[in-house]
Amino acid sequence: MATQLHFISGLPRSGSTLLAGILRQNPRFHASMSSPVAGLVNGALEQMGAGGEFYSFFDEHKRKTICKALIEAYYSDKSHPVIFDTNRQWTARIHQLVELVDDFKVICCVRNPAWIMDSFEKIYRKNPFDYSRMFNAATRQTVYSRCESLIGAGGVVGGAWTALKEAYYGEFSDHLLLVDYDLLTQHPARTVELIYKFIDEPLFEHDFNDVDYKESEFDQQLGVKDLHTVKKKVEFKSRRSILPPDLFVKYQEMDFWLDTTGTAANIIASKKSTVTPVKN
Numbered sequence: 001m002a003t004q005l006h007f008i009s010g011l012p013r014s015g016s017t018l019l020a021g022i023l024r025q026n027p028r029f030h031a032s033m034s035s036p037v038a039g040l041v042n043g044a045l046e047q048m049g050a051g052g053e054f055y056s057f058f059d060e061h062k063r064k065t066i067c068k069a070l071i072e073a074y075y076s077d078k079s080h081p082v083i084f085d086t087n088r089q090w091t092a093r094i095h096q097l098v099e100l101v102d103d104f105k106v107i108c109c110v111r112n113p114a115w116i117m118d119s120f121e122k123i124y125r126k127n128p129f130d131y132s133r134m135f136n137a138a139t140r141q142t143v144y145s146r147c148e149s150l151i152g153a154g155g156v157v158g159g160a161w162t163a164l165k166e167a168y169y170g171e172f173s174d175h176l177l178l179v180d181y182d183l184l185t186q187h188p189a190r191t192v193e194l195i196y197k198f199i200d201e202p203l204f205e206h207d208f209n210d211v212d213y214k215e216s217e218f219d220q221q222l223g224v225k226d227l228h229t230v231k232k233k234v235e236f237k238s239r240r241s242i243l244p245p246d247l248f249v250k251y252q253e254m255d256f257w258l259d260t261t262g263t264a265a266n267i268i269a270s271k272k273s274t275v276t277p278v279k280n
Contacts, residue, residue: 003078005071005101006199007085009167010108011160013119015181018199019109021213021230022192026204030075031084037074038087038259041067054187069102092163092174104175105199108164110269111181114252116157117147118241125242144198147247173265176192178257180269185236194268208234 008031010014020031046067048058058066075083090097090106097104121143122134130139134156138150150157167176177198184191188208196203213230241248257267 003075003080004064004082004103005075006082006104007090008084009088009090009098009105009106010164010178011113011116011268012088012156013111013116014109014111015179015184017213017229018211018234019107019179019184019195020084020086021211022188022206022208022234025206025211025212027085028081028201028204030080030082032086033085033279034088035074037088038049038093040070040074041093042089044070048127064099067096082199086158088163091160091167091176094167094170094175098172098175106167106176107195107198108167108176108178108265109181109184110178110201110255112252113157113249113254114163114248114250115149115181117247117251118243120150120157121146121242123251126266142245143244147243147251151251161254168257168263168265176265178267178269180234181268183268183270185234187190188234188253191268198266207273230261240254 008019010016017033020033045063046052047054047245048066049055051232071085075085083108091096093106094106095104116232118218120134124134124140124146135149137144141143149155151161152158153162167173177195179195188205190205193203209230211230211234213231257265258269258271260267
């Protein structure tokens with residue numbers, strides 16, 4: 001590709017849409033919410049893999065060439081010098097990216113999992129008459145069943161969490177920059193400055209009081225209103241968790257990235273501290 005391609009990944013409800021909204025203020029950058037590129041690459045590899053009817057027609061070189069062409073074709077209409085592709089699957093596919101993209105970085109948005117679960121529950125209760133595709137008739141019954149559905153290995157949160165953990169401890173972890181949601185919202189200017197340094201781009205003066213980005217049509221299809229709506233002003237708002245205390249405690253110790261042993265990943269996060277269901 002003529003442009004430099006980077007990736008935004010990590011955990012849901014952790015600031016990836018907000019970060020895209022900030023970065024797209026820079027005219028050099030293209031950034032948006034989740035793209036289908038990772039799914040396209042995975043789908044193509046499934047078709048060309050041993051389980052496909054035409055497996056014998058493809059060798060490793062041809063599979064790699066086709067996957068690379070898919071990425072280039074998807075962004076062929078963009079003239080920006082830097083493109084950020086967003087998808088939570090990328091952290092499980094870094095071993096593929098190193099073969100497909102030169103000099104890429106992956107910015108992983110993270111947040112204490114207890115507050116991620118709290119955020120999903122808050123949105124669910126905000127739309128009491130919208131039965132979204134996130135849950136089925138069985139899993140949407142109570143906050144316990146909803147959280148269990150989200151955190152399972154195949155769930156929205158659990159799948160992203162395990163993928164991030166794989167990348168965090170993997171052999172290509174030096175490609176990662178983990179960005180904590182609380183720090184992004186509390187200190188946006190300094191956090192974005194560190195992101196620019198990580199991707200080796202000249203700093204741009206962003207307006208953190210006028211970040212305008214939303215994907216209403218995508219959210220409408222999911223049946224989850226305001227899932228990807230960014231408020232104009234970047235700010236941190238403390239509030240009481242609406243999760244039952246036992247659920248909050250259950251998930252709050254899942255922030256494995258605060259232990260930097262055994263990884264080469266870069267991290268923008270506060271030091272480990274005791275998190276309580278009520279933030280003052």
